[in-house]
Amino acid sequence: MESLMIILVGILVAIATYLILSRSVFRVIVGTAILSHAVHLLLLTVGGLKKGDVPIIGQADDPFTDALPQALILTAIVISFAVTAFLLVLAYRMYLTNGTDDFSELGGKSDE
């Protein structure tokens, strides 16, 4: 299962990379969202899969599955959500100011 998951992560990373390399701001944001999915799955996988039960005492008997990666992923989910939300609003504002969502048209100011 772990090997399969890592290959899946690799595919997701490749697709995210392709999206991030595109010129449209919208695609780039979707790319970052997919990249965070991939990372969360990778974190879970390297912690070991299905080695035990749900990490809630009383609900199940030992052994538990590793709880630490889960705590880390929970933190990461929230942070990537915050970043995605901010990026979306930033893209909205950028489009409002510059009238384009194409990176290749955002060449910087001439005095820079």
Add this chain to the structure above:
Amino acid sequence: MILIARRFLLLIVAFSIMLPFIAAALIPLIYRRFKNIHLGWFVLVVPTVLFSFLASYIPRIADGKTFVKTYEWIPTFGINITTYLDGLSMIFSLLITGVGSLVILYSIFYLSTKESLHHFYCYLLLFMGAMLGVVLSDNLMVLYVFWELTSVSSFLLIAFWHHRKASRAGARKAMIITVSGGVAMLAGFLMLYVASGTFSIREIIANLEVVQASTLFVPAMLLVLLGAFTKSAQFPFHIWLPDAMEAPTPVSAYLHSATMVKAGIYLVARTTPIFGAHEVWFWTVSGVGILTLFWGSFNAVRQYDLKALLAYSTISQLGLIMSLFGLGSIALHLGYSTDSVIYTQATFAALFHLINHSTFKGALFMMVGIVDHEVGTRDIRRLGGLMALMPFTFTIAVIGSFSMAGLPPFNGFLSKEMFFAATVNIMQLNIFSLDSFGIIFPIVAWIASVFTFIYCAIIVMRTFFGKLQPDRLEKPPHEAPIGMLISPYILISLVVGIFIFPNVLGHYILQPAMASIYPMFPSSEELTPHIAAWHGYINTELWMTFGVIVFGTLLYLSLKKWRPMYQLFPQKYTFNAMYERIIGFGEGYSGRVTNRYMNGNVSYYFIYIYVFFIVVLAGYAVYADVLSWDPSKDSAIESYELVLAFVMVFAAGAILVAKQRITVVLLNGVLGYSVAFFFVVFRAPDLALTQLVVESVTTALFLLAFKFLPKIQPEKVSNTVKITKAMISIAVGATVTLIGLAVMNYDKFEPISAYFEDAYNLAGGKNIVNTILGDFRAFDTMLEVVVLFIAGLGVYTLIKLKAKKGDADVESK
């Protein structure tokens, strides 16, 4: 009593470095207080006091005493401010303070009070202190600090009239060349430190065998010489000196003839005991010196500007002194014997000419300054016939020029004779392949002397003889004020005085300096030849001087005929043009390179980052052979997990080809919910819950953004770009996969999670994940909340706050 006196004397040496700096700091105060008095009068006190202090040491130094005093600065690195006064530093510090006093006296009459005098004298005092620091320091690092300080203060002085473009260009050029040489010299000093273990010059000389056996010996020598050659305007680094003539004339007289350009000479003299015995040293120093001598005198003849002419003549004379130091170093190679003493005479001649050059060149610069000041031009094509109008200035020009040309009865004659004698002596040696190449020295020296004679004649004849051209002059010509004439008259009286009593100078000043250059030679008495203007018989040197006069006169008279020869050199092959090309190429090329890769398009920067990621990580993994894959320890794959994985791959793949934004957002939702399912499968209920909620909110946000963002267009890019992007993406994915697989297969430590499994006892909670978030590692959670808070604030700000009208243009204003 003697002890106290001696301690006092030691203090004075350190004091003489400090005093100019203190005075420079006080200048703004004095300037503001005494607006009516020329600032130069106050400044004049400094070098005069120092000169008299130092002069009082002359008898003690002549007795062979030296004065050393150490102040700790960075003792852990062996960097201490050690002042060391011996014969050699005595000559230079007397020149610095003596010529310094005269130049400041001259500048009082040269510069009007309308100039920003406080800047001028502040820079000049900084320079004087730095220069005294160079010649009085025993520690190489301290010497380097003062060395660079002379470069900086010279830069400031050259650009004194900074509203002129030529001044700024000249200052920048001088700065670039001297500082690059200085940095090379620093590298040489560090090599010396590595080889010897000390920064002290005296200690290095004491442990000479160790240094000379080191492999760093020759590189250190060449790097130190690079510093000396750039500072002393030796070929081909001489190009900064003519451009430095944009400085006020007192500066040219002081820095660019008498002191700073001799810092390189000083360095060569000071390090001769270390490097002098080596063949490379002999050939580099004397070869470069003799080449500079010729090139400088050859080019001086073609100049029309008197200051440019004097600049090239300075280059040429510095080359002469440099080559004499090179020739004299052969005595160190031969070791002490009664025969080898004759070769030390070259060094003696070098020191002698060093002093002579400062006297006559200082006077000549002041003379040119007077002409410029009273007539308004320095161009020899517009000058002429000034002899009757400016008789006192004319006298300075004649005595200075005759001395420079090497004619009796002036001091230049004596040093030139000694120079010819040295080149003739060296010819007969049979080491360093001198038996075949040694003949070059007297021949080049003689030709260069002929050219020297010609340009000296040009100075006198074209300025003071011929027809007066009053309509081409900017002011009606008249004699200079007496104050301006004092300094050059003191200098020319020295020119004559040294000719009449050369042995006073020889005994008191030069003999102790010889002892510092040849510390291995037992008696400095023997090293000091008796200088005589007339040996009582006609020798080779005298015949050479006759030849110089005859040929020089002939060539000067036919100057018009052969002058077009200079036009034969194409302008673009000059060293100046080469320097311009190098600077231009550096600026242009770095500009092009930067513009090429910093093109302002973020996609390119992503490509650099990804390529770097692939090359470093995948490259290292392959290089270190750490890739491995062992699926045997994997847990079993259930069929629904396989289905889920395929769903994710298809959903992600479909995003790439989706035409509608809604499809993209929904497919992203599919991915998010699949991840949530995986969390369920992998026994992570909290994650699954959070993921479901977050994914729903994110999808809602994406849908909201639709209202405002434009429709996605199909990417209008060529297939090549698409293929490149696809290849990079696949490589990134493959790198992550391969490294992930290899990581899974590693021997790991036991996880620390067993500790958290005791959550109920430790934290009173049954949900282990939640106790970690809220108790064991609550700090993470707190900051995560802060992140969420900041993002919310950012979102609010971006939506609510709008730039006022016109504010958007603030940046471009």
